[in-house]
Amino acid sequence: MNTTNPRPAEGRRMIQAPVLSGDAYPEASDEVKIKAQPVPGGESCVFRLNRKLLAGHSWFFPSFESAAGSPLAEALFCLDDVETVLVMESMLTVTRKDKTLVDWKPLARDIGQALRRHLEGGAPALAERILQGMPSEEGIREGIQKVIDIEVNPGVAGHGGSVTLLGVRGNTVTIQMGGGCQGCSAADLTLKQGIHTAFRKAVPFVGAILDETDHSAGLNPYFS
Amino acid sequence: MPKLNRFNIKIETGDSGTPGPVQFNINHHVLPFENAEGGTGPGEVFTGGFEINSFAHTLALVGPSAGRWHIRRMTVDFDCESTPPYSVNFGEVTLDDSTEVNLWQDSPIPAFDV
Numbered sequence: 001m002n003t004t005n006p007r008p009a010e011g012r013r014m015i016q017a018p019v020l021s022g023d024a025y026p027e028a029s030d031e032v033k034i035k036a037q038p039v040p041g042g043e044s045c046v047f048r049l050n051r052k053l054l055a056g057h058s059w060f061f062p063s064f065e066s067a068a069g070s071p072l073a074e075a076l077f078c079l080d081d082v083e084t085v086l087v088m089e090s091m092l093t094v095t096r097k098d099k100t101l102v103d104w105k106p107l108a109r110d111i112g113q114a115l116r117r118h119l120e121g122g123a124p125a126l127a128e129r130i131l132q133g134m135p136s137e138e139g140i141r142e143g144i145q146k147v148i149d150i151e152v153n154p155g156v157a158g159h160g161g162s163v164t165l166l167g168v169r170g171n172t173v174t175i176q177m178g179g180g181c182q183g184c185s186a187a188d189l190t191l192k193q194g195i196h197t198a199f200r201k202a203v204p205f206v207g208a209i210l211d212e213t214d215h216s217a218g219l220n221p222y223f224s
Numbered sequence: 225m226p227k228l229n230r231f232n233i234k235i236e237t238g239d240s241g242t243p244g245p246v247q248f249n250i251n252h253h254v255l256p257f258e259n260a261e262g263g264t265g266p267g268e269v270f271t272g273g274f275e276i277n278s279f280a281h282t283l284a285l286v287g288p289s290a291g292r293w294h295i296r297r298m299t300v301d302f303d304c305e306s307t308p309p310y311s312v313n314f315g316e317v318t319l320d321d322s323t324e325v326n327l328w329q330d331s332p333i334p335a336f337d338v
Binding site for chain 2: 014019111
């Protein structure tokens with residue numbers, strides 16, 4: 001998290017340049033390479049690979065039962081302590097059941113081995129039935145816009161906030177939080193417990209939900 | 225927010241340069257870089273830095289007073305108190321007389337191979 005609160009010089013608008021990942025693996029490497037990066041606080045860990053796990057779509061597995069028919073998720077849920085799994089392109093995000101453990105290394109090693117076995121086996125990451133039932137981007141966009149208009153925005157409007165749908169790619173949804181939500185210390189909670197739940201309930205085929213809000217640049221945060 | 229002791233910057237200009245001066249904004253104070261070397265013409269590389277010894281609530285590279293400055297890549301080396309030195313690479317950005325680009329990034333989250 002960016003802890004500064006950048007404010008532009010008088011009369012100038014502050015913009016962001018893309019941050020280039022200096023430690024990304026070269027995709028051309030023959031060897032499967034996996035880097036694990038626990039998030040601050042340790043509630044989840046992001047795994048980045050030099051291979052695509054799932055191209056064009058993303059998928060969130062909230063439980064062991066939801067993994068039925070998806071070999072990679074089945075293997076991951078067989079590991080002790082795996083709570084949820086999100087697969088997107090060459091990235092995997094795992095949350096753990098035991099929130100008191102902050103050392104991800106033992107579980108991350110097991111997940112790394114499961115990922116390697118999956119890639120060597122060549123099985124698809126996602127059950128065929130899920131891909132066959134996948135609605136169009138337009139269908140997902142309409143469903144998400146509806147839940148934003150009817151449920152999410154009326155809820156966050158009480159704090160002067162708003163949520164905007166920036167786009168849908170495959171079944172990956174990108175949003176931006178504005179007004180009082182931008183820079184709010186509770187924005188992450190609102191996103192994960194409120195918005196994610198509302199989106200997935202209304203549109204069950206939603207995969208990853210990306211937040212492109214620059215919370216460090218909020219000029220009118222709720223707690224200012 | 226850690227105390228920023230010093231930062232150094234390397235700016236690689238792309239197709240469109242600026243005659244300068246190259247300035248940065250630290251907490252609403254616009255200053256020139258110390259130890260400035262090189263240039264900001266098309267294809268040129270500029271390096272500089274500054275001894276901050278304070279908390280950077282705002283740290284940004286200020287756009288040119290006229291025209292457009294196409295930056296192909298920037299590398300910023302941060303020396304902060306209580307954290308190991310780290311570098312951040314930024315990709316393409318174009319600045320003009322109405323913009324400045326944020327330079328501050330927290331130290332990277334540790335990652336390990338599995």
